[in-house]
Amino acid sequence: MSDVIKATWRNYLLQLQLHPLRTKAVTAGVLIGCSDVIAQKISGIKKIQLRRLILMMLYGFAYSGPFGHFLHKLMDVIFRGKKDNQTVAKKVVLEQLTSSPWNNMLFMIYYGLVVEGRGWGLVKNKVRKDYPSVQLTAWKFWPIVGWINYQYMPIQFRVVFHSFVASCWAIFLNLKARSVAIKKA
Numbered sequence: 001m002s003d004v005i006k007a008t009w010r011n012y013l014l015q016l017q018l019h020p021l022r023t024k025a026v027t028a029g030v031l032i033g034c035s036d037v038i039a040q041k042i043s044g045i046k047k048i049q050l051r052r053l054i055l056m057m058l059y060g061f062a063y064s065g066p067f068g069h070f071l072h073k074l075m076d077v078i079f080r081g082k083k084d085n086q087t088v089a090k091k092v093v094l095e096q097l098t099s100s101p102w103n104n105m106l107f108m109i110y111y112g113l114v115v116e117g118r119g120w121g122l123v124k125n126k127v128r129k130d131y132p133s134v135q136l137t138a139w140k141f142w143p144i145v146g147w148i149n150y151q152y153m154p155i156q157f158r159v160v161f162h163s164f165v166a167s168c169w170a171i172f173l174n175l176k177a178r179s180v181a182i183k184k185a
Helices: 003-018 019-041 050-078 085-099 099-115 121-153 155-184
Strands: none
Touching: 003 019, 003 155, 019 050, 019 155, 050 085, 050 099, 050 155, 085 099, 085 121, 099 121, 121 155
């Protein structure tokens, strides 16, 4: 590993220790931004939609990073930092029954209202139509991520790990949506 990369990583770890909330918020914003740029390119968009990119990064910075920060702190308080298999399973179930449905619903509403600029009626209908399948799909994938996160990740890296996987997940969903659109065409 080059000296520049090592120094950057050491600085990142220091910032994570000194300013955990800010660092996780910035990390979530940057990762969702990278994910959106890749998603836009996969979708065939020739010129990056800057407004969309900024709004997606704002979501990561203002919501995803801070929410994850406080969620994982709360989980450690509720479960007293335990990491045995039974406790990890309880954490995953609690997360999947509470924050997962909330986060998916909130993201769909934010994306429709703010990013796409659609009216409430259209967004509400889209959420009503698509939310059940989105949530069911999430429950097939995210419990595994949750298990890895709670079992193996130190608390300071949980939001970073989750944000990274979420970025990959968003790219996958975009590819899937694109393949469905191509099949229909």
